[in-house]
Amino acid sequence: MFIEFKDVSFKYYGNEQNILNQLSFSVEKGSMLAILGHNGSGKSTIAKLIMGLLEPTSGEIFIEGEKLNEKIVDTLRQKMGIIFQNPDNQFVGVTVKDDIAFGLENHQIPRDEMIRKIDEFAKLVDMQDFLNENPENLSGGQKQRVAIAGALAMDTDLIIFDESTSMLDPKGTKEINQMIQTLRKNYQKTIITITHNLEEALNADRVIVLNDGQIVLDGTPKEVLKEEAILEASGLKLIDGISLINMIQNYTIRIKNKEEIIQALWELTFKM
Amino acid sequence: MNDKIVFGQYIYRNSAIHKLDPRVKLCVLFMMMIGVFLIPADNFILLGIAFLIPLTAVILSKISLFKYLKSLKQIAFIMVFSFAFQLFMPVGKNTTILTTLPICFSYVNIIVCIFILVIYFLIRRYLPFKFLFFLVCLIGIIYLLRYPILGKAFYTTKLDISEAGLIHGSFLVLRVFVIILASTSLTLTTKPTDLTNAIEWLLMPLEKIKIKTSIFAMMISIALRFIPTLFNETNKILKAQASRGVDFNEGKFKDQVKQIVSLLVPMFVISIKRAEDLADAMEARGYIPGAKRTKLVQMKFCIGDFIVFFVILALLVGLILGRCGLYAL
Numbered sequence: 001m002f003i004e005f006k007d008v009s010f011k012y013y014g015n016e017q018n019i020l021n022q023l024s025f026s027v028e029k030g031s032m033l034a035i036l037g038h039n040g041s042g043k044s045t046i047a048k049l050i051m052g053l054l055e056p057t058s059g060e061i062f063i064e065g066e067k068l069n070e071k072i073v074d075t076l077r078q079k080m081g082i083i084f085q086n087p088d089n090q091f092v093g094v095t096v097k098d099d100i101a102f103g104l105e106n107h108q109i110p111r112d113e114m115i116r117k118i119d120e121f122a123k124l125v126d127m128q129d130f131l132n133e134n135p136e137n138l139s140g141g142q143k144q145r146v147a148i149a150g151a152l153a154m155d156t157d158l159i160i161f162d163e164s165t166s167m168l169d170p171k172g173t174k175e176i177n178q179m180i181q182t183l184r185k186n187y188q189k190t191i192i193t194i195t196h197n198l199e200e201a202l203n204a205d206r207v208i209v210l211n212d213g214q215i216v217l218d219g220t221p222k223e224v225l226k227e228e229a230i231l232e233a234s235g236l237k238l239i240d241g242i243s244l245i246n247m248i249q250n251y252t253i254r255i256k257n258k259e260e261i262i263q264a265l266w267e268l269t270f271k272m
Numbered sequence: 273m274n275d276k277i278v279f280g281q282y283i284y285r286n287s288a289i290h291k292l293d294p295r296v297k298l299c300v301l302f303m304m305m306i307g308v309f310l311i312p313a314d315n316f317i318l319l320g321i322a323f324l325i326p327l328t329a330v331i332l333s334k335i336s337l338f339k340y341l342k343s344l345k346q347i348a349f350i351m352v353f354s355f356a357f358q359l360f361m362p363v364g365k366n367t368t369i370l371t372t373l374p375i376c377f378s379y380v381n382i383i384v385c386i387f388i389l390v391i392y393f394l395i396r397r398y399l400p401f402k403f404l405f406f407l408v409c410l411i412g413i414i415y416l417l418r419y420p421i422l423g424k425a426f427y428t429t430k431l432d433i434s435e436a437g438l439i440h441g442s443f444l445v446l447r448v449f450v451i452i453l454a455s456t457s458l459t460l461t462t463k464p465t466d467l468t469n470a471i472e473w474l475l476m477p478l479e480k481i482k483i484k485t486s487i488f489a490m491m492i493s494i495a496l497r498f499i500p501t502l503f504n505e506t507n508k509i510l511k512a513q514a515s516r517g518v519d520f521n522e523g524k525f526k527d528q529v530k531q532i533v534s535l536l537v538p539m540f541v542i543s544i545k546r547a548e549d550l551a552d553a554m555e556a557r558g559y560i561p562g563a564k565r566t567k568l569v570q571m572k573f574c575i576g577d578f579i580v581f582f583v584i585l586a587l588l589v590g591l592i593l594g595r596c597g598l599y600a601l
């Protein structure tokens with residue numbers, strides 16, 4: 001298990017209610033988990049708990065078997081990277097090069113190695129021609145790609161995408177989603193994607209649905225998709241007609257009922 | 273999207289001054305400041321020599337003189353005021369009085385002066401030669417105050433313009449001019465990030481006495497990173513407000529205040545959110561304030577840097593020794 005949550009509860013300072021209530025789940029190494037939930041359901045809170053940016057009010061979190069606490073949080077963090085929602089607010093460097101270097105500088109990577117890694121990973125995310133560019137001159141999608149390069153350069157085993165595409169245009173969204181697939185297939189990264197968009201969760205190995213601080217659904221995308229009532233009660237927008245048509249446009253099987261649609265969707269997403 | 277603001281005055285050119293190490297440039301500026309204020313207040317020859325240093329930089333930088341003048345313009349007002357202040361400062365008895373300006377205040381005088389000021393502030397923004405206009409207004413006011421217009425003056429006084437005052441005044445202005453020219457050639461030829469790195473390097477000795485200069489440097493570099501972003505954001509909000517009929521230039525004072533608040537509040541909220549996000553992102557990427565870090569940027573001195581540094585240093589030392597000798601005599 002890469003990550004294990006054991007009865008984790010969390011409450012923001014000054015709040016009455018727990019945002020997360022006795023949460024338990026685990027993430028296997030090399031797998032892709034999607035966390036689904038409406039706005040304010042506590043998804044980002046989970047991400048920050050994993051990264052050690054917040055401490056659970058009660059319960060325990062294990063990263064590769066080691067308990068996350070203040071003493072080893074800096075070491076454990078080196079195994080994990082996170083891409084946040086807002087492309088601008090996580091761009092620390094003054095240029096693309098500086099931003100990819102930021103994490104490397106923090107981990108005291110020698111300069112020669114740093115330069116090599118910047119080149120390697122800028123190329124991987126197709127940003128090698130923008131190394132000296134300011135963030136002002138980049139699109140949201142490009143900034144997110146730089147953030148991914150930054151995480152990859154640090155050689156993290158886990159990458160969390162916290163609604164990383166929600167502020168991007170369709171083109172940027174597509175680019176990032178393809179990038180996630182690449183990371184998963186070619187680089188064997190453990191991936192957690194956080195979203196309130198059902199479609200984006202379909203690529204995952206496993207989906208958990210969050211509502212009222214608890215996990216209300218947990219299973220493969222196929223299983224989760226069937227629980228229409230629970231999904232709706234959790235405030236999630238079901239896949240609407242237009243996106244459905246878009247998704248099965250090229251799908252040639254005649255579809256008769258809901259079961260088949262789900263089956264078709266599921267196969268489709270696995271083909272992607 | 274042409275109106276994106278890029279912060280800083282830096283202009284790229286392939287020049288010797290651009291290639292000079294930012295640490296050396298910063299040191300030279302610092303030495304210039306000390307030197308220029310050590311020059312005795314009537315020694316125009318030494319000041320002339322000091323002036324040659326930024327002048328060389330200006331010429332070598334391959335940046336048009338116009339850019340330099342633009343930044344001098346910004347402090348022209350302050351220079352005029354300090355000149356006037358020095359000019360009218362009563363100095364010792366043994367100096368020649370060049371001319372005496374009678375000043376008298378009568379009600380009509382004051383009203384006319386205020387009228388001129390109001391006119392000045394009203395039409396200022398539509399004029400091309402603001403500074404000239406300012407001078408004309410200033411001289412106009414001084415002349416108006418010579419004699420009481422209509423009726424009796426209720427207060428009269430005299431302002432002496434002495435030779436010493438004139439010399440002190442012009443010397444002060446020239447001093448400031450030299451310093452501003454020097455610092456402008458620094459900011460025009462050096463990237464803000466290079467400057468930050470130079471400052472961090474120069475402050476390194478302070479780390480020894482447990483002052484975390486790296487945190488300070490990180491703060492500057494974050495500020496440099498986010499200033500253009502905040503500018504663009506402000507523009508966006510301004511446009512959004514304008515499209516809802518808010519006009520930031522019109523309306524009563526009370527309305528204007530309201531409109532400014534309608535800009536500041538969202539800016540403030542956005543900035544707080546940004547700061548929170550940024551702190552999370554930095555921490556997640558392993559930043560520990562004050563901890564040791566390696567650096568991507570590598571600064572290397574070359575021979576030219578040493579030559580420039582030591583030439584200026586020699587000049588400064590010479591000046592200091594000269595002054596000491598002066599006192600010793």
Ligand SMILES: Nc1ncnc2c1ncn2[C@@H]1O[C@H](COP(=O)(O)OP(=O)(O)O)[C@@H](O)[C@H]1O
Nearest residue numbers: 012013019037038039040041042043044045046
């Ligand atoms: N710093 C904070 N202090 C207090 N409450 C917070 C803070 N951050 C988030 N919250 C609250 O916690 C809840 C969950 O937030 P979050 O985890 O960001 O949700 P999500 O990412 O699913 O949209 C929200 O109701 C939000 O208002």
Ligand SMILES: [Mg+2]
Nearest residue numbers: 043044162163
């Ligand atoms: Mg969130």
